[in-house]
Amino acid sequence: xxxxxxxxxxxxxxxxxxxxxxxxxxxxxxxxxxxxxxxxxxxxxxxxxxxxxxxxxxxxxxxxxxxxxxxxxxxxxxxxxxxxxxxxxxxxxxxxxxxxxxxxxxxxxxxxxxxxxxxxxxxxxxxxxxxxxxxxxxxxxxxxxxxxxxxxxxxxxxxxxxxxxxxxxxxxxxxxxxxxxxxxxxxxxxxxxxxxxxxxxxxxxxxxxxxxxxxxxxxxxxxxxxxxxxxxxxxxxxxxxxxxxxxxxxxxxxxxxxxxxxxxxxxxxxxxxxxxxxxxxxxxxxxxxxxxxxxxxxxxxxxxxxxx
Amino acid sequence: xxxxxxxxxxxxxxxxxxxxxxxxxxxxxxxxxxxxxxxxxxxxxxxxxxxxxxxxxxxxxxxxxxxxxxxxxxxxxxxxxxxxxxxxxxxxxxxxxxxxxxxxxxxxxxxxxxxxxxxxxxxxxxxxxxxxxxxxxxxxxxxxxxxxxxxxxxxxxxxxxxxxxxxxxxxxxxxxxxxxxxxxxxxxxxxxxxxxxxxxxxxxxxxxxxxxxxxxxxxxxxxxxxxxxxxxxxxxxxxxxxxxxxxxxxxxxxxxxxxxxxxxxxxxxxxxxxxxxxxxxxxxxxxxxxxxxxxxxxxxxxxxxxxxxxxxxxxxxxxxxxxxxxxxxxxxxxxxxxxxxxxxxxxxxxxxxxxxxxxxxxxxxxxxxxxxxxxxxxxxxxxxxxxxxxxxxxxxxxxxxxxxxxxxxxxxxxxxxxxxxxxxxxxxxxxxxxxxxxxxxxxxxxxxxxxxxxxxxxxxxxxxxxxxxxxxxxxxxxxxxxxxxxxxxxxxxxxxxxxxxxxxxxxxxxxxxxxxxxxxxxxxxxxxxxxxxxxxxxxxxxxxxxxxxxx
Numbered sequence: 001x002x003x004x005x006x007x008x009x010x011x012x013x014x015x016x017x018x019x020x021x022x023x024x025x026x027x028x029x030x031x032x033x034x035x036x037x038x039x040x041x042x043x044x045x046x047x048x049x050x051x052x053x054x055x056x057x058x059x060x061x062x063x064x065x066x067x068x069x070x071x072x073x074x075x076x077x078x079x080x081x082x083x084x085x086x087x088x089x090x091x092x093x094x095x096x097x098x099x100x101x102x103x104x105x106x107x108x109x110x111x112x113x114x115x116x117x118x119x120x121x122x123x124x125x126x127x128x129x130x131x132x133x134x135x136x137x138x139x140x141x142x143x144x145x146x147x148x149x150x151x152x153x154x155x156x157x158x159x160x161x162x163x164x165x166x167x168x169x170x171x172x173x174x175x176x177x178x179x180x181x182x183x184x185x186x187x188x189x190x191x192x193x194x195x196x197x198x199x200x201x202x203x204x205x206x207x208x209x210x211x212x213x214x215x216x217x218x219x220x221x222x223x224x225x226x227x228x229x230x231x232x233x234x235x236x237x238x239x240x241x242x243x244x245x246x247x248x249x250x251x252x253x254x255x256x257x258x259x260x261x262x263x264x265x266x267x268x269x270x271x272x273x274x275x276x277x278x279x280x281x282x283x284x285x286x287x288x289x290x291x292x293x294x295x296x297x298x299x300x301x302x303x304x305x306x307x308x
Numbered sequence: 309x310x311x312x313x314x315x316x317x318x319x320x321x322x323x324x325x326x327x328x329x330x331x332x333x334x335x336x337x338x339x340x341x342x343x344x345x346x347x348x349x350x351x352x353x354x355x356x357x358x359x360x361x362x363x364x365x366x367x368x369x370x371x372x373x374x375x376x377x378x379x380x381x382x383x384x385x386x387x388x389x390x391x392x393x394x395x396x397x398x399x400x401x402x403x404x405x406x407x408x409x410x411x412x413x414x415x416x417x418x419x420x421x422x423x424x425x426x427x428x429x430x431x432x433x434x435x436x437x438x439x440x441x442x443x444x445x446x447x448x449x450x451x452x453x454x455x456x457x458x459x460x461x462x463x464x465x466x467x468x469x470x471x472x473x474x475x476x477x478x479x480x481x482x483x484x485x486x487x488x489x490x491x492x493x494x495x496x497x498x499x500x501x502x503x504x505x506x507x508x509x510x511x512x513x514x515x516x517x518x519x520x521x522x523x524x525x526x527x528x529x530x531x532x533x534x535x536x537x538x539x540x541x542x543x544x545x546x547x548x549x550x551x552x553x554x555x556x557x558x559x560x561x562x563x564x565x566x567x568x569x570x571x572x573x574x575x576x577x578x579x580x581x582x583x584x585x586x587x588x589x590x591x592x593x594x595x596x597x598x599x600x601x602x603x604x605x606x607x608x609x610x611x612x613x614x615x616x617x618x619x620x621x622x623x624x625x626x627x628x629x630x631x632x633x634x635x636x637x638x639x640x641x642x643x644x645x646x647x648x649x650x651x652x653x654x655x656x657x658x659x660x661x662x663x664x665x666x667x668x669x670x671x672x673x674x675x676x677x678x679x680x681x682x683x684x685x686x687x688x689x690x691x692x693x694x695x696x697x698x699x700x701x702x703x704x705x706x707x708x709x710x711x712x713x714x715x716x717x718x719x720x721x722x723x724x725x726x727x728x729x730x731x732x733x734x735x736x737x738x739x740x741x742x743x744x745x746x747x748x749x750x751x752x753x754x755x756x757x758x759x760x761x762x763x764x765x766x767x768x769x770x771x772x773x774x775x776x777x778x779x780x781x782x783x784x785x786x787x788x789x790x791x792x793x794x795x796x797x798x799x800x801x802x803x804x805x806x807x808x809x810x811x812x813x814x815x816x817x818x819x820x821x822x823x824x825x826x827x828x829x830x831x832x833x834x835x836x837x838x839x840x841x842x843x844x845x846x847x848x849x850x851x852x853x854x855x856x857x858x859x
Binding site for chain 2: 036042045
C-alpha cells in the first residue's frame with residue numbers, strides 16, 4: 001500500500017515537468033509579444049519596450065525562460081504578473097473560489113446523480129426510469145453555455161431567485177447557480193453510469209445469495225449492490241474533479257466567477273507565460289492527487305483489489 | 309466571450325469628462341447641490357474590469373484602469389461632457405509662442421491625505437513617467453517636452469534602455485505653485501493634453517515607492533480609493549479635500565470587475581448593477597426595449613477605419629490611390645451599420661470624430677466615402693489600366709476576440725467582391741496581440757481593421773499620431789510631406805480655432821491619398837438600473853459617474 005502511494009507520488013514528477021514544459025512552450029510560441037497586448041495598439045517608446053522586455057526576460061530563449069520559471073517555482077517566488085501583483089497572490093485568491101465551486105458541483109452531481117441512478121436502476125422500465133433517462137439525454141445534448149445563459153436568465157433575471165452573477169466575495173450561496181450548471185452535465189453521466197452498474201450487479205450471484213440469506217432489501221441494495229456499483233462512478237467523479245477545477249472557463253465567464261478559469265483565460269489572452277504555467281502546474285497536481293485518491297478508494301469499495 | 313479590454317484596446321483609457329450642468333453650480337463648498345434631483349447617499353455600482361496595470365498616472369493606458377484613475381485623480385485641466393477643457397488644478401496655463409508654457413496651479417489644493425499639491429508634484433511625476441527605466445507605458449506622452457530624448461535614450465546597440473539624464477531639461481519649478489514647460493517645438497494643442505491620465509501629479513512618497521502607490525494611490529480627484537479587491541471590485545469614496553468642478557453627487561462608486569459584458573448586462577437587468585457602458589453585442593438588438601428610457605446611445609470621440617498599408621506593392625503610386633478610392637466607394641457603410649451594428653454607429657464623413665471642436669462633416673473630397681458600386685468599379689478599372697491587379701485575394705485582417713469584428717469584415721469583403729469583381733475575404737487573428745504583432749512588424753499582406761479612440765479631445769490627436777511621417781501609430785507607413793507641413797502649421801497656430809481650420813485642410817490631403825478608409829464613428833451604448841438617475845456619458849463614451857444619484 002505504502003509502496004503504491006510512493007510510486008504514484010513519484011510519477012507526478014515526470015508528469016509535472018512534461019506538462020509544464022509543453023504548456024510553457026505553447027504560450028511561448030504564440031505569435032505576438034505580450035508587450036503588444038500591454039500597449040493596446042498605442043505607440044510605446046522603444047526604450048520602455050526594451051526595459052519591459054528585460055524585466056520579464058522576454059528576450060531570453062525558451063529554455064532560459066522556462067528555467068527561470070522553474071527556479072522561481074522552487075524558491076516559492078513566482079514573481080509579479082504584468083499587472084504588478086505577485087502571481088502567487090493572484091492564484092491564492094482564485095483557487096479557493098474555484099475549489100468551492102468544484103466541490104459544490106461535485107456534491108450536486110454525486111448526491112443527485114447516484115440517488116437518481118439507483119432508483120432508476122432498481123425500477124428499470126418504470127415511469128421514473130424513463131423520465132430521468134430522457135431528461136439526462138436532454139441535459140447531455142445541450143451545451144453548457146446554453147444551459148448557463150438559460151438558467152441565468154430564467155432564475156437570475158426573470159424570477160430573481162438568485163443574483164445572475166457572483167458577487168465579489170464569491171461565497172457558497174452565490175455559487176449555487178453556477179455549481180448547478182457545472183454539475184448538471186456530469187450529473188447526467190453519473191446517473192447513467194450508476195443505473196447501468198446497478199442493473200449489472202442486481203443479477204450477480206452474490207446479490208442472489210444475499211437475498212436468499214434473508215437479508216432485508218435496503219441492506220442488499222445499500223451494501224451489496226450499491227457499494228459494488230460505485231467503482232466506475234467514483235472513477236468518473238475523480239477525473240471530473242480535476243476537470244471542474246480547471247475546465248470551468250465557460251461557466252465562470254457566464255456567471256463572472258473570479259476563479260481559476262477566468263484568470264487562466266485572461267492570462268492566455270495577454271500571453272503571460274509564467275502565470276498560465278503556474279496555474280496549469282497546480283491543476284496538474286490537483287488532477288494527479290484526485291486520481292490517486294480514486295485509486296485508493298477502489299480498495300475500500302472492492303476488497304478484491306489489492307495494491308502491491 | 310468578449311473582452312472589452314481587447315475590443316476597446318485601440319483606445320487609451322480616455323479621460324472622464326466632468327459634467328457641469330447648469331443646475332450644479334453650487335459645486336465647491338456646498339455638499340448639497342441641486343436638492344430634489346436625487347438621493348446623494350447612494351453608492352453607485354458601476355461596470356468595470358480589472359485594471360491591467362498598477363494605478364499609476366503614466367502607467368494606465370487602458371479603459372478599466374483609466375476610468376478609475378480619472379475619478380480618483382484630477383490634473384491641471386479636465387474635460388467637460390462636450391470635450392471642452394476646464395481648469396481643474398490649474399489656475400492659468402500661459403504661452404506666447406506655443407512652445408514655452410508657464411503653468412500656475414491653484415494655491416491651497418490638497419491630496420487626499422491632506423498634503424498640499426505643489427508645482428514640484430507635477431514636475432516630479434512627469435519626470436518619473438518619462439524616464440524609460442521606470443517602464444511607464446504612457447511615457448511617449450511626454451515626448452514633446454524638451455529633454456525627453458535624454459530620458460528615453462537607447463544604448464548604442466539599440467537593445468537596452470540607457471537614459472543619459474534622469475529628468476527632462478524642459479521642466480522647471482519656479483515656486484510652490486508655478487512651473488514652466490519648454491517643448492522641443494511649438495505645439496498649440498499641448499494644453500489640451502494636460503487632462504490626460506499621464507499628466508496627473510504624484511506625491512513624493514508615491515514616486516519613492518511606486519509599487520505601493522499603484523495599489524493604493526494618494527490622489528487629487530473627486531473620489532479616493534477605499535479598497536481594491538483584485539479581480540472582483542474597486543471601491544471609491546468621495547475625497548473630502550476635492551474642491552474642483554466635478555463634485556460627486558453620490559456617496560461613492562463601486563466598480564465591479566467583469567470578464568464579459570454579457571454577465572454585466574444580466575446584472576443590469578436584475579438591478580444588481582447600476583451603470584453599464586458598452587452593451588454586449590448579443591443584446592444590442594434588444595437593449596432599448598429591455599431598458600426603455602434607461603438606455604442611451606451617444607457618439608464619442610472614436611472611429612473605425614481600414615488601414616491599407618502603403619508598403620503593399622499593389623497599393624502604391626497612382627494606381628494604389630485609385631484602388632483605395634475604389635474600395636472605399638464599394639463599401640455600403642449604411643447597410644452594415646443597420647444590419648450588423650443595429651444603428652449604433654454613425655457613418656464617417658472625415659478622419660476624426662464628430663464630438664470634437666473644429667469637426668466638419670463637409671470637408672472637400674469626402675465624397676470618396678459615399679457608397680457607389682458603379683463608380684467604384686470604374687476607378688478599379690482605371691487602376692488596372694495603369695498596373696493590372698494580379699488576381700490575388702484582397703484580405704482584411706481582424707482579431708476575432710473583439711465583438712462584431714468578424715461580422716463587419718465579412719460584410720465589407722463581400723461588398724468589395726461584388727462591386728469590384730475581385731476575390732476578397734477576411735483574415736482572422738485569434739487575439740488582438742497577434743494582429744498587432746503583424747501590424748507593428750509591417751508584415752500585413754492586405755488591409756487591416758483599425759480604429760482610434762481619442763486620448764484627449766482634439767482633431768490633432770486623430771491626425772498627427774496616425775498619419776504623420778514616422779509617427780507612433782502610423783501603421784500603414786503613410787508619408788506625405790504636404791500633409792506633414794500642414795500638421796506643423798496647425799500646431800504652431802495662435803489659437804485652437806485657427807489650428808483646427810488648418811487641420812481640416814490637412815484632411816483634404818488625406819481624402820486624396822486615403823492612407824486609411826474611414827468607416828464609421830463610434831457610438832457608446834449603455835443603460836442604467838432602476839436604482840439610479842442622472843446618467844450621461846462624456847465625450848469619450850465613459851459615464852459621468854460623479855453626476856449619478858440614487859432614486
